[in-house]
Amino acid sequence: MVLVEVRWHGRGGQGIVTVSRILAQAALLDGKYAQSFPEFGPERRGAPVTGYTRISDEPILIHSQIYNPNIVVVVDPTLIGKVDVIRGLSPKGLVVAHASRGPDELKKILGVSDVSVYTVDAMKIALEVLGRPIYNTAMLGALLKAYPLVTMDSLVKVIRERFPGAVGEKNVAAIKRAYEEAIGVE
Amino acid sequence: MVIFMAKVMGLTGNEAIAYAVKQCNVDVVAAYPITPQTVMVEVISEYIYNGEMDAEFICVESEHSAMSACIGASLAGARVFTGTASQGLALMHEMLYIASGLRCPIVMGVANRALSAPLNIHGDHSDMMGSRDCGWIQIYAENVQEAYDWTIQAFKIAEDPRVLLPVSVNIDGFILSHCVENVFVLEDDVVARFLPPRKPLITIDPTNPITVGAMCLPDYYFEVKFQQFQTLNESLKVIREVTKEYESLSGRKYDVLEAYAMEDAEAAILCIGSTAGTAKEVAKGLRREGKKVGVVKLWVYRPFPQEDLIKALGDVKALAVLDRAFSFGAPFNALCSDVISTLYKYRKDIRVFNCVYGLGGRDITPMEIRGIFEETLEIADTGRLKEYVRFIGVRE
Amino acid sequence: MSETGRKMGWKELPIGGYLLEPGSSMKYKTGDWRAFRPIIDQKKCVNCLLCWIYCPDGAIIRLEKNVDVNYDYCKGCGICANECPVKCISMVEEKW
Numbered sequence: 274m275v276l277v278e279v280r281w282h283g284r285g286g287q288g289i290v291t292v293s294r295i296l297a298q299a300a301l302l303d304g305k306y307a308q309s310f311p312e313f314g315p316e317r318r319g320a321p322v323t324g325y326t327r328i329s330d331e332p333i334l335i336h337s338q339i340y341n342p343n344i345v346v347v348v349d350p351t352l353i354g355k356v357d358v359i360r361g362l363s364p365k366g367l368v369v370a371h372a373s374r375g376p377d378e379l380k381k382i383l384g385v386s387d388v389s390v391y392t393v394d395a396m397k398i399a400l401e402v403l404g405r406p407i408y409n410t411a412m413l414g415a416l417l418k419a420y421p422l423v424t425m426d427s428l429v430k431v432i433r434e435r436f437p438g439a440v441g442e443k444n445v446a447a448i449k450r451a452y453e454e455a456i457g458v459e
Numbered sequence: 460m461v462i463f464m465a466k467v468m469g470l471t472g473n474e475a476i477a478y479a480v481k482q483c484n485v486d487v488v489a490a491y492p493i494t495p496q497t498v499m500v501e502v503i504s505e506y507i508y509n510g511e512m513d514a515e516f517i518c519v520e521s522e523h524s525a526m527s528a529c530i531g532a533s534l535a536g537a538r539v540f541t542g543t544a545s546q547g548l549a550l551m552h553e554m555l556y557i558a559s560g561l562r563c564p565i566v567m568g569v570a571n572r573a574l575s576a577p578l579n580i581h582g583d584h585s586d587m588m589g590s591r592d593c594g595w596i597q598i599y600a601e602n603v604q605e606a607y608d609w610t611i612q613a614f615k616i617a618e619d620p621r622v623l624l625p626v627s628v629n630i631d632g633f634i635l636s637h638c639v640e641n642v643f644v645l646e647d648d649v650v651a652r653f654l655p656p657r658k659p660l661i662t663i664d665p666t667n668p669i670t671v672g673a674m675c676l677p678d679y680y681f682e683v684k685f686q687q688f689q690t691l692n693e694s695l696k697v698i699r700e701v702t703k704e705y706e707s708l709s710g711r712k713y714d715v716l717e718a719y720a721m722e723d724a725e726a727a728i729l730c731i732g733s734t735a736g737t738a739k740e741v742a743k744g745l746r747r748e749g750k751k752v753g754v755v756k757l758w759v760y761r762p763f764p765q766e767d768l769i770k771a772l773g774d775v776k777a778l779a780v781l782d783r784a785f786s787f788g789a790p791f792n793a794l795c796s797d798v799i800s801t802l803y804k805y806r807k808d809i810r811v812f813n814c815v816y817g818l819g820g821r822d823i824t825p826m827e828i829r830g831i832f833e834e835t836l837e838i839a840d841t842g843r844l845k846e847y848v849r850f851i852g853v854r855e
Numbered sequence: 856m857s858e859t860g861r862k863m864g865w866k867e868l869p870i871g872g873y874l875l876e877p878g879s880s881m882k883y884k885t886g887d888w889r890a891f892r893p894i895i896d897q898k899k900c901v902n903c904l905l906c907w908i909y910c911p912d913g914a915i916i917r918l919e920k921n922v923d924v925n926y927d928y929c930k931g932c933g934i935c936a937n938e939c940p941v942k943c944i945s946m947v948e949e950k951w
Contacts, residue, residue, distance in 0.1 A: 334743075
């Protein structure tokens with residue numbers, strides 16, 4: 274795999290840094306090279322925040338921010354329309370969004386054509402599986418459905434290590450359900 | 460060559476340094492938390508609390524006190540670590556000179572950050588460049604792996620009886636301190652064999668009293684400082700020896716500097732820290748286009764590796780030196796001044812221009828670096844310099 | 856570090872300006888800094904030891920029944936004369 278660059282959009286407190294790091298750690302288990310870093314700023318709860326993940330088969334030399342991501346993951350649905358989530362998205366790129374509406378509709382809202390769009394109702398999954406409105410990990414499942422960036426095995430392993438016990442199992446269940454339920458259009 | 464099995468971990472720069480410190484069997488850590496170093500000492504304090512690390516953590520009321528406590532512990536024979544950044548390093552300033560003057564082999568992790576005013580918590584090199592003449596060995600890491608590797612090597616270098624000087628391991632604030640990357644870590648026993656417990660030559664000991672830090676008048680001060688000056692300059696030899704030994708057990712090659720694609724380069728960028736990685740990536744692309752460009756990255760900034768630099772530059776015609784800090788009022792900024800002084804000393808005629816970039820955490824993009832390379836190539840071609848100092852991306 | 860004799864070069868000096876011999880400051884006779892010499896009138900002295908307490912250099916010597924001055928180290932500051940309750944210490948100009 275050549276270098277893949279992912280940009281995460283969410284709000285302070287939604288676990289953007291955590292989810293970006295989990296993805297990087299899973300890539301590491303797959304024997305790949307990875308970088309995970311936040312958009313450095315005074316992180317405040319509720320304010321729009323950005324996280325970045327780079328994954329590659331080769332050692333990653335670059336240390337600048339990501340300007341032309343291959344993949345954008347929108348964790349917080351309320352950001353669409355407020356933040357330019359597709360800024361710099363590379364041609365034939367991919368958007369994975371938390372949304373109750375379908376990918377066709379989102380594609381129209383975003384005004385994109387040469388981009389694949391996937392959506393999943395992560396809030397519904399989080400409430401039903403975790404019993405709490407924490408939907409960052411579910412977005413990892415949707416991401417994997419859209420693009421096999423890391424293996425599900427590695428992802429599950431990292432989740433179980435990061436959240437030992439019942440919490441980990443619930444997160445694994447949320448990821449797997451999001452993987453099943455995410456739908457996309459090319 | 461025996462390469463020991465290594466495991467890979469995903470660590471931030473701060474975590475990697477903390478992990479190395481744990482493996483180095485440090486006795487005393489005295490530190491004060493400051494962004495972006497905070498996690499570095501937080502993790503160390505967790506290790507100590509959990510019993511994973513048998514060390515004394517001294518919570519101090521300021522960085523001035525942190526370095527003071529480190530000096531005392533180091534003189535008593537302990538292996539000592541501290542970490543800081545920015546204003547914290549500035550507050551330590553006078554104690555930095557005492558640590559080196561009293562020949563304390565302290566290792567300090569610095570998550571480089573801008574200096575106030577105006578207040579800024581992001582990465583640049585203003586803090587350490589402001590202390591560049593403090594007599595410490597100063598090492599800059601390009602990535603998280605290097606931060607880990609240099610921290611372990613730093614103790615070996617510092618404690619060598621031919622050196623006995625403090626070492627700072629610098630990582631770019633946030634860019635490395637908060638970035639998770641693959642880190643191949645050594646097994647604990649491998650580190651323990653590489654770095655046996657410290658054997659100090661002389662310690663402060665109530666049963667065998669000596670005087671440390673006494674007044675030294677004009678009749679002797681110059682000689683004492685000259686001794687320190689010579690020792691720092693000669694430490695390059697020890698640094699290289701340590702990197703060779705480290706390579707034999709890690710498989711990772713270090714030196715005082717890294718020359719990337721320099722063999723037949725006509726134009727080059729010289730820089731320190733994480734930017735070197737981005738520059739190498741851009742150079743790789745330009746090489747594919749047939750452009751003869753290279754990158755020189757200094758690992759060791761103090762003592763300045765003059766001969767190695769001349770060798771690395773080879774037949775380069777034009778060179779851009781990237782500074783991530785201002786030297787206010789100076790003809791060139793710190794790194795570039797040192798490069799130009801070295802070229803003068805060795806009568807090497809290279810067109811050099813200085814680029815100031817990335818102050819206060821401003822990102823340096825691959826496109827900007829490509830622009831610098833293209834300008835350097837043009838200068839190599841025409842032999843004409845347009846400006847001596849440029850400021851990358853600053854708005855009018 | 857004596858002001859006379861051969862001075863050591865940088866290669867011979869212990870590191871960091873350390874003084875490896877404890878109490879070597881005794882070799883530094885500071886008595887020659889003195890401009891005024893304290894002279895104790897032993898007849899008037901009541902051996903109250905106030906001069907011994909106040910002397911900043913420890914240059915007052917306690918004897919069996921009285922005190923004396925260690926002129927090797929007394930810098931002639933005159934604090935002893937100032938503090939003496941019976942005014943038995945006079946400061947006399949040094950003549951060379």
